[in-house]
Amino acid sequence: MSATPTTGLARFRLSLQDRVDGLCLLCMGGLMAALSRSGLYWYFLNPKFSGVTLGAGVLLCLAGLALLLRPMPGPTTAMRLWRQAVLLGFLSLAATAWGQAASEPLPGAMSPASSENAALAPEEAAPADPRPVLDGREYVRLNLAELYIMLDKGRKDYPERFALRAVVSRTPELDKRGHVLLKRTAVVCCLADSLELSFATRGNGLEALQTGDWVEVFGRLAPLDEKGADKGLVKAAPKGEGPSLSLTNPKFRIEVEAATPIQAPAFPYLFEFKEEPPFAW
Amino acid sequence: MDQNAFAIFAAIVTSIVLEAAPFLLLGSLLSSIIAVYVGDGALERLAQRSLPAQVCLGLFAGLLLPTCECGVVPVTRRLIKKGVPAGAAIPFMLAAPVVNPVSLAATWVAFQGDLTMVAGRAAMVLLPAAALGWALGGIKAAELLRPGLEMARAEGCSCGCGHGHDGHRRPGFLQGLPDVLRGTGREFLDMGLFLILGACAAGLFKVFLPQQWLGVVSANVWLAIPAMMLLAVLMSICSEADAFVAASLSMFPRPALLAFLALGPMLDLKLIPAIAGVFRRRVALVLLIAPAVGVYMLAMSLALSGAFK
Numbered sequence: 001m002s003a004t005p006t007t008g009l010a011r012f013r014l015s016l017q018d019r020v021d022g023l024c025l026l027c028m029g030g031l032m033a034a035l036s037r038s039g040l041y042w043y044f045l046n047p048k049f050s051g052v053t054l055g056a057g058v059l060l061c062l063a064g065l066a067l068l069l070r071p072m073p074g075p076t077t078a079m080r081l082w083r084q085a086v087l088l089g090f091l092s093l094a095a096t097a098w099g100q101a102a103s104e105p106l107p108g109a110m111s112p113a114s115s116e117n118a119a120l121a122p123e124e125a126a127p128a129d130p131r132p133v134l135d136g137r138e139y140v141r142l143n144l145a146e147l148y149i150m151l152d153k154g155r156k157d158y159p160e161r162f163a164l165r166a167v168v169s170r171t172p173e174l175d176k177r178g179h180v181l182l183k184r185t186a187v188v189c190c191l192a193d194s195l196e197l198s199f200a201t202r203g204n205g206l207e208a209l210q211t212g213d214w215v216e217v218f219g220r221l222a223p224l225d226e227k228g229a230d231k232g233l234v235k236a237a238p239k240g241e242g243p244s245l246s247l248t249n250p251k252f253r254i255e256v257e258a259a260t261p262i263q264a265p266a267f268p269y270l271f272e273f274k275e276e277p278p279f280a281w
Numbered sequence: 282m283d284q285n286a287f288a289i290f291a292a293i294v295t296s297i298v299l300e301a302a303p304f305l306l307l308g309s310l311l312s313s314i315i316a317v318y319v320g321d322g323a324l325e326r327l328a329q330r331s332l333p334a335q336v337c338l339g340l341f342a343g344l345l346l347p348t349c350e351c352g353v354v355p356v357t358r359r360l361i362k363k364g365v366p367a368g369a370a371i372p373f374m375l376a377a378p379v380v381n382p383v384s385l386a387a388t389w390v391a392f393q394g395d396l397t398m399v400a401g402r403a404a405m406v407l408l409p410a411a412a413l414g415w416a417l418g419g420i421k422a423a424e425l426l427r428p429g430l431e432m433a434r435a436e437g438c439s440c441g442c443g444h445g446h447d448g449h450r451r452p453g454f455l456q457g458l459p460d461v462l463r464g465t466g467r468e469f470l471d472m473g474l475f476l477i478l479g480a481c482a483a484g485l486f487k488v489f490l491p492q493q494w495l496g497v498v499s500a501n502v503w504l505a506i507p508a509m510m511l512l513a514v515l516m517s518i519c520s521e522a523d524a525f526v527a528a529s530l531s532m533f534p535r536p537a538l539l540a541f542l543a544l545g546p547m548l549d550l551k552l553i554p555a556i557a558g559v560f561r562r563r564v565a566l567v568l569l570i571a572p573a574v575g576v577y578m579l580a581m582s583l584a585l586s587g588a589f590k
Contacts, residue, residue, distance in 0.1 A: 018463070021466060021467060021470055022466065024470065025466045025469065025470065028302075028473075032299060032302065035299070043292070044292065044295055044296040044299055045296060045299055045300055049300070049303075052303045053299060053302075053303060055303070056302055056303035056306050059306055059310070059465070060302075060306060060466070060469065062462055063462045063463070063465045063466030063469065064466060065462075066459050066462035066463045066466065067462075067463050067466050067467070070459055070463070072463065082474070083470050083471065083473070083474040084470070086474050086477050086478065087470065087473060087474070087477065089477075090294070090295075090298060090477045093291050093294055093295060094291075094294075094295040094298070094299075096291050097288070097291035097292045097294075097295040098295075100288050100291065100292065101292070189300055189518070189519065190296035190297065190299070190300040191292055191293060191296035192293045192296050192297045192300070192483065192484075192487065192516070192517075192518070193516070193518050193523075242289065243289045243292055243293055243487065250532070
């Protein structure tokens with residue numbers, strides 16, 4: 001009479017490790033699936049990967065269910081316990097990071113307009129006018145990363161006059177030299193490979209702007225005099241405050257002809273880069 | 282670590298793991314499919330081929346079995362357990378993350394259709410991979426793999442289906458599906474451990490590594506090449522995405538960019554614990570050191586010869 005429950009208990013004990021593995025996978029898969037559908041996915045990865053993350057999350061849940069519902073007997077080893085503990089540790093870390101993203105931005109990172117807007121899809125509507133005219137001069141709207149990439153590749157066919165949105169960064173050293181820094185964070189795949197791209201900038205309408213203000217500038221590029229008046233200017237740009245690798249263009253500054261303060265975009269990071277019109281916005 | 286640094290660390294580790302997890306899962310799924318559906322004898326026939334043929338097959342198998350470095354170690358482990366000789370499995374593990382359609386296309390796009398960068402990257406991976414395949418080709422599976430790593434199943438055959446070799450027959454698709462799912466889950470947990478530890482190490486370096494040194498070292502090729510190799514290891518970017526990061530670091534000379542693109546898929550903070558955990562110590566040391574030495578010598582040769590400006 002007592003043999004059956006003992007055998008059942010022994011069988012349950014033997015299959016316990018598979019069940020715990022299954023639970024770990026369900027938690028991991030659930031986290032990935034939930035994050036892929038949340039408004040904060042862009043904070044960690046380029047939104048173009050959200051479908052991949054969702055698919056992987058679903059597959060992990062299926063694998064977890066298979067282990068949970070149809071476990072096989074197997075021994076408890078220190079290695080199995082260790083990998084379960086590490087995965088649970090990661091899940092705690094990820095939950096902390098998700099909570100942090102929901103409550104306040106990372107130090108040095110750019111803030112979105114509001115957490116409400118951040119729940120929207122990342123693709124923004126193209127600007128009403130991709131070629132605005134100001135004081136009789138035509139400008140081409142593009143994003144800062146697109147301009148940076150074109151210059152980086154040595155291309156000469158960048159727009160002569162352009163309009164772009166950026167966040168302002170000021171330091172006493174740059175102030176002394178009559179410049180501010182205009183920057184955007186470009187995310188290729190995930191936050192770990194993000195780049196904070198910036199240009200030293202001077203010109204009209206920048207005086208009243210403070211660090212963290214968003215602005216749309218209308219202007220053109222001018223080469224830096226690296227051996228003369230602009231010596232050390234790029235080195236004065238602040239670096240390393242946030243999670244991204246900071247790069248300031250070493251050859252050109254932006255000469256601003258007009259600047260308009262704007263609301264912070266819902267998605268402060270740039271995820272799309274085109275090298276010919278129509279540019280991403 | 283202060284609160285801000287911890288916040289950055291947590292976000293970076295989360296983003297690296299979430300970015301790599303689908304690729305690791307794909308590798309685990311492939312590994313499990315091989316374990317359940319591919320007969321033991323099918324791949325063992327490779328061992329009857331000559332060593333040069335094994336090496337060639339291994340070098341270019343990634344074109345048919347695309348995988349990035351996040352998932353290549355579990356696939357390689359499974360291939361070796363299924364009887365694929367080291368002469369094919371080692372070149373596959375080192376070359377497949379680069380010599381596959383996705384990674385080559387990403388390099389081509391990131392460098393604006395510059396085929397010399399694509400070819401240079403492939404060559405810089407193929408040469409060390411071939412050399413190691415040749416050198417380790419005669420070693421048997423039992424001398425390659427650590428015996429203690431059979432974490433998913435301590436007994437039974439390698440498919441994890443719970444019965445012995447004698448009773449093992451290849452199941453039909455639906456019949457084998459639960460085994461595939463269970464095997465995928467176990468393999469993912471086995472290798473996910475190394476991914477998470479590697480991501481933590483990359484996160485620590487990302488938080489504490491001063492960025493200013495990049496500008497200083499990029500001007501000198503003797504510093505730039507080792508620096509980019511170190512960066513490739515520390516940043517641990519997926520081989521299908523690293524070309525975009527390399528393209529953005531254009532202040533570095535091209536041989537240094539090639540060194541970055543070639544070494545990262547063979548040696549990074551995700552791979553180090555995975556290789557050390559799967560292979561026996563001596564083999565692991567060779568697999569960790571030789572690609573770095575090979576890439577350094579090739580990149581320096583290109584830089585000093587002026588062939589790749």
